[in-house]
Amino acid sequence: MAIEDTPEQWRVTATATPFRGNKTSVRTDDVVMPDGTVVHRDYQVHPGSVAILALDGEGRAVVLRQYRHPVRQRLWEIPAGLLDIPGENPLHAAQRELYEEAHVKAEDWRVLTDVYTTPGGCDEAVRIFLARELSEADGERYEVSHEEADMEQARVPLPELVRGALAGELHNNSLVVAVMAATAALAGEGFDALRPAEAPWPARPFEA
Template structure:
């Protein structure tokens, strides 16, 4: 691929005119918004989508090339899924690195000495504005102090450590379905077999989809 073409293959910000907008439902964290959007043919189309504060997730890789997984029940799909530690950006403008460190501690009682941005993505851009930052955490160790006092569905969380190569095999075999886990495992495999981990962005890299105050 030529450098000129490569420079053109990137997402760009754009906003089509909206004639009317309403929020028919607003829950504790997410809501539903309805926009009437001007189409290229001059007509208007209704777009219903979930509004979301944003999320973070952590692919924690130990010194044996194993990925730390958690398993939780997900009611909308009626399955207990293997996933990566993850959580909401509950506070507007919250530093996503701090949120990711919190989730790694709460869900797995772990800490990490090295953090990088693995990938940023929109979880389902046709149906929600949720943006997710996925971190790579290495140099793992058990967190100090007491374990986080889980409650609700968190009481059922299980953990496991699975070799990256086995995760990729299970993903391609259709055995694992969480999109963040799939994205993270395949992105890490691509980084390790390609440019290497040093090519990943620093943990405090800007995130235009969810701007934050860095330390």
């Protein structure tokens, strides 16, 4: 048996949206189980996200420190952002986020990995890119606000981020997944064997 996720959709007999927020909402579905019973399933509906592990020529990752109110912590993260436009090309969104959050551009882009952050309660899908051959972005820095106005930026060697994740010092989902995936890629066939930047993404289809 192949160890591979596969599409499947159980029958939904009713659906409602009891809450609609600015970017996300909450949906309640009545789902028919294999034994015929019907159960309620509440979950957050999310537009999807992109995240970027940007590595400079010294193997250091661009990381940002930002306050996250739901967990009441200031977390070290990699640049990331929402797919604000339905059907938006995730590579274009990632390039925008890297510019806006870090004022950096990259010449080499690959898909590092695709994940569902919390599939038991949210349909958020994240495409994590690897970006290399970094340089300062052109033009003025993007004007940020709210939590982003207080962000700090650093460049940290990849092994140090792996150590911090394993030690329980770093908790951001995209950062932890990205540094582990990058380390595994380096130990295997290398970064050049990763999928191209515009590889298909069934979780969030897009036009090239």
